[in-house]
Amino acid sequence: MTTIKLPEFSNTSADRIPDIVSxxxxxxxxxxxxxxxxxxxxxxxxxxxxxxxxxxxxxxxxxxxxxxxxxxxxxxxxxxxxxxxxxxxxxxxxxxxxxxxxxxxxxxxxxxxxxxxxxxxxxxxxxxxxxxxxxxxxxxxxxxxxxxxxxxxxxxxxxxxxxxxxxxxxxxxxxxxxxxxxxxxxxxxxxxxxxxxxxxxxxxxxxxxxxxxxxxxxxxxxxxxGGKNPAIVTKKADMRLAARRLLWAKTLNAGQVCISQNFILVDKDVASSLIEELKTAIKEFFPNGAKNSEDYSRIVNIQAFNRIKKMLDNTSGRIVAGGTMDAENLFIEPTVIEVTDPKDSLLVEESFGPLIPVMPVDNLDQAISIANEVHETPLGVYAFGSKEETDKVLAGTRSGGASVNDGFFHGTIPTLAFGGVGDSGTGAYRGxxxxxxxxxxxSITTTPSWMESMLAMRYPPFAGTDKLKQYNKMALLKPDFDRQGNKKVSLLWWLLTLGTGSASKGAFRVAVLVGAFVALRMLMGGRVLRNSNGEWLIIQVKS
CATH class of the missing domain: 3.40.605.10 (Aldehyde Dehydrogenase; Chain A, domain 1)
Structure with a gap:
């Protein structure tokens, strides 16, 4: 077997850096x-x-x-x-x-x-x-x-x-x-x-x-x-799909993925089912064991290995699948741990490895509360359940992104903007x-010289003139709401929508009438423009 020769890594001299930047x-x-x-x-x-x-x-x-x-x-x-x-x-x-x-x-x-x-x-x-x-x-x-x-x-x-x-x-x-x-x-x-x-x-x-x-x-x-990203699984979720999709997210690159779930919060009535499905999925993904699989990565270095091992050593949870480690080969098996304490080391620290803590919860409200308490602004949130339940998770949490009924799928679309929020990052890229x-x-503007007379109102002196009045006619917007915060409705809009029960139908009628009005004025040789207050202006064009 031919070994591919790679270039050697060597540090750049720090003394060269100013010249490089210059x-x-x-x-x-x-x-x-x-x-x-x-x-x-x-x-x-x-x-x-x-x-x-x-x-x-x-x-x-x-x-x-x-x-x-x-x-x-x-x-x-x-x-x-x-x-x-x-x-x-x-x-x-x-x-x-x-x-x-x-x-x-x-x-x-x-x-x-x-x-x-x-x-x-x-x-x-x-x-x-x-x-x-x-x-x-x-x-x-x-x-x-x-x-x-x-x-x-x-x-x-x-x-x-x-x-x-x-x-x-x-x-x-x-x-x-x-x-x-x-x-x-x-x-x-x-x-x-x-x-x-x-x-x-x-x-x-x-x-x-x-x-x-x-x-x-x-x-x-x-x-x-990155972040301590939560996955939330409700009673209405498909346990097999949830297990396979979350296991995929946690075994890709041996869990060294900033966007993978850090822990799973699952309804206590289906917790045992989810754990069994996770065990089954591990066997399906790695039939000869993860250590013997060419598709399973290794931990990047011994420091990272020891950090993950320490987290597992400190947990009060119970290992229900996996747990095998090999420091010499930087191997950590996909490991499922059942935990009961929201302050467990596996929840409050980011593992950045193939550890899969599963914590049973009483209901969805408790799951959302724990997720927000562990990390208020994670990089990702993963909700499994009915549409009503997953919508509730999205409304009740914050995160850089989210995948519904999947593990970080949103992060695999290369043209979809990707980024964190709060302490999971700032800014976005991709696509x-x-x-x-x-x-x-x-922002750029170019002011033509012929407009000087129109712009004269902006030049002093202002006292004793009506320049402010002229300026406001051109630039001051009029509110479309009253002092109680209610949106004003014009008489024309009210008449057009009267008895229909549908603002969309009324809007369509308004659009038709305005279109006819504009077309008529254009045919008569005029230009129709709209000012900053939304008022229609007719400018007669001389031939």
Whole structure:
């Protein structure tokens, strides 16, 4: 069997970092990254370089995390390739200026528009659990938006980091895009530099360090973190489906997924059924045992292994399935634990591993209360049950995202915006959100010189004039509600909807009448416009 030779990982000298940042900033100010064709060419070259190094990337994922070919391709390599293709197909459309909605008539002639400007120089700090996707994904968004980028892959996956550096150096313009390697000293040196945005994926503990460093220079940031994500299973849920879908979410990458459920709250009347279905699903997923499966990943390093082991050692719960560990091979078996205390170590700490605590609850209200108490703003919430029950869960909780009757499916759609809320993160990316994440929406107007006489009301002197009255006629909006907060209904609307019992029918009649009115005035040689108060104005056009 031929062993694939991978490039060696080596730290970038911290002394070089200021010069690297200075170089990519100089390039950004040269306008090199602004044209659409430059961005597209960089993305296309990146795509084919990833294709050329697919085998190395797969080997790197296997060495760093024990990932099998399916996970490496589906959740890392092919994911990034699809992301690039989606970007290249839509980039030129997204780059175009936008016309803002609801602009008052008095401001139409200033041609208000929103221009899509790149932010500048971006720092991307990647994570270890999906080292390819979570590092190159934000980079793709930053390139698409016209920025220059310094990326710092996770040192915990050195093989993936080294292959990504080779890909970046072969595919991308070296004056615009640079890969920096290293651990805490190198990351600290990077955070000492001035950036136009920092994109970080990782733990909340490290995110606080990033945020504090960014605050010193008022640098904006996006933080993609994790959380103690709850799954809630009611009596009306399908236990087999719930078990299989939650087990899938918790065994992908050996549970090292920021968006997987951290614990399951299940109605006590069906708790035993769910546990039995989890046992059955484990046997179906790994018929020869997870340790012998090529599809089951390993824990990233011994530090992470020991942390997960300590959580299991400290639980007051009862192991009902799994529990086997092998420190030498960084293996932890999918482990189901029945717990009864909402303050158990397996609930209040994020396992980031294949531990599956199951806690019986009296009812749905108690489940929602515990979920909110353990983590008020997790990255994901997973509700299983009837529509009425799952709607209640969504209404009673907050989270970055949610999947109903599934485990983190919303996080597997590459074009759906993904991000946390509160202490599970800030900002979102993926799909168009990746372009928006690294773009400044710049509002622009152009005032024609011939409008000077119309704008004279804004110039002093104001005392003793009717300029304020003139201004208010053009710009002051009139309320459509009374002092009690009730919406006003016009006489025409009341007459049109009288006796119908349907506002939608009345609205349709109004639309027909207005359309006929507008068409008639146009035929008579006039223009019909609507001012900022919603009033229809007829401007006669002289031939």
């Amino acid at each position: 170089r990519v900033r100089k390039t950004f100010h040269s306008q090199k990254t602004r044209p659409a064709e430059f961005r597209l060419k960089q993305l296309r070259k990146l795509y084919w370089t990833i294709v050329d190094h697919e085998k190395e990337l797969m080997e790197a994922c296997q060495r760093d995390l024990g990932k099998g070919f399916f996970e490496a391709l589906a959740t890392e390599i092919n994911w990034v390739q699809n992301d690039i293709i989606f970007m290249t197909k839509n980039l030129e459309k997204w780059m175009k200026d936008e016309k803002p909605a609801d602009i008052p008539l008095s401001n139409w002639f200033m041609s208000p528009r929103i221009r899509k400007d790149p932010l500048g120089v971006i720092l991307v700090i990647g994570a270890f659990n999906f080292p390819i996707q979570l590092t190159l994904g934000p980079v793709i968004g930053a390139i698409s938006a016209g920025n220059t980028v310094v990326l710092k892959p996770s040192e915990n996956c050195p093989n993936c980091a080294a292959v990504m550096q080779r890909i970046v150096e072969e595919a991308l313009d070296p004056d615009c895009f640079v890969c920096v390697q290293g651990g805490i000293p190198e990351t600290s040196a990077l955070l000492e530099q001035k950036w136009d945005k920092i994109f970080f994926t990782g733990s909340a503990r490290t995110a606080k360090i990033v945020a504090q460093a960014a605050a010193k220079s008022l640098t904006p940031y996006a933080l993609e973190l 168009k959100a990746s372009f928006d994440c690294f773009t400044h929406q710049r």
